[in-house]
Amino acid sequence: AQSVTQLGSHVSVSEGALVLLRCNYSSSVPPYLFWYVQYPNQGLQLLLKYTSAATLVKGINGFEAEFKKSETSFHLTKPSAHMSDAAEYFCAVSDRASGTYKYIFGTGTRLKVLA
Amino acid sequence: DAGVTQSPTHLIKTRGQQVTLRCSPKSGHDTVSWYQQALGQGPQFIFQYYEEEERQRGNFPDRFSGHQFPNYSSELNVNALLLGDSALYLCASSPVNRGDTEAFFGQGTRLTVV
Numbered sequence: 001a002q003s004v005t006q007l008g009s010h011v012s013v014s015e016g017a018l019v020l021l022r023c024n025y026s027s028s029v030p031p032y033l034f035w036y037v038q039y040p041n042q043g044l045q046l047l048l049k050y051t052s053a054a055t056l057v058k059g060i061n062g063f064e065a066e067f068k069k070s071e072t073s074f075h076l077t078k079p080s081a082h083m084s085d086a087a088e089y090f091c092a093v094s095d096r097a098s099g100t101y102k103y104i105f106g107t108g109t110r111l112k113v114l115a
Numbered sequence: 116d117a118g119v120t121q122s123p124t125h126l127i128k129t130r131g132q133q134v135t136l137r138c139s140p141k142s143g144h145d146t147v148s149w150y151q152q153a154l155g156q157g158p159q160f161i162f163q164y165y166e167e168e169e170r171q172r173g174n175f176p177d178r179f180s181g182h183q184f185p186n187y188s189s190e191l192n193v194n195a196l197l198l199g200d201s202a203l204y205l206c207a208s209s210p211v212n213r214g215d216t217e218a219f220f221g222q223g224t225r226l227t228v229v
Contacts, residue, residue: 032214043119043205043220044158051215090157094214100171101214102148103207105157 002027002093006106014114019063019078021109023091026072032094033074034103035065039087047089050074061085086113117142119208121221128196128228136191136224140208146170147189148218149181152203164189165211193226201228 007022025031032051036044048059055067065076074091088110092103120139128134140147146165150158160173164183178194187208193200203225207218 034217036220041225043222044207045220046217049215049217092157096214098171099212100148100163101209101212101218102160102163102171102173103150103158103218104160105150107157108155 002031002095002097002104004091004093004104004106006089006091006109008109009107010110010112012112012114013081015083016080019076019081019085019111021076021089021091021111023065023074023076023106024072025074025091025093027093027096029096032096032101033065033067034092034094035059035063035074035076036090036092037087038090038108044090047076081111081113083113083115086111119206119219119221121204121206121224123224124222125225126227128226130196130198130228132196133192133194134196134226136193136204136206136226138189138191138206138208138221140187140189140206141219144208144210144219145187146209146211147183147187148207148209149189149191150205150207151175152205152223154202158205161191196228198228201226 003026035047050067091106094101148163149161152158162172167183183189203223206221209218
């Protein structure tokens, strides 16, 4: 069975500091991995995805993530946090084994940016 | 392109009632999935519809049912509402069998059961 674990339900960083949100996955087949962001009272917006091409993936708003098979990780980073980055972030793996590609989400990390 | 649209945005129901939520997928998408997001949790898969059939179901009771119409729009029905059904319900659309293509999510329907 596929699963995703996000370490740290809450992360606080200062404005301008590095953002690092952690995601580890478990998958019996090569995974498709996604990071989504959710602002208050809104749906999910895709930040970036990994689908077995380049291991370093660049997304929107300056975010990027690196797929590391040896560590089964797909951590999200941004060099310099902005106040507008405050939101909830979800890592997800696509269930390729079932053929439906439904998403299995982590429990989320709430990012707080301090002025 | 309007993207994925859901209605209504907010809903308050009483325990024991029934509710219907609606979703219109992104243009060109034929597959619709529904997710339940309880407060402080990640979204949980309810079921997926393709060609008007339920393809797969998550760990939800039969009180949760759905439908897909020929124009690919979809409904989620929940019967005999419980307080625990209070959540944000998200609809996601995608092209069938394209796991490398991301799902697009609507803004959700916030259901409150009192």
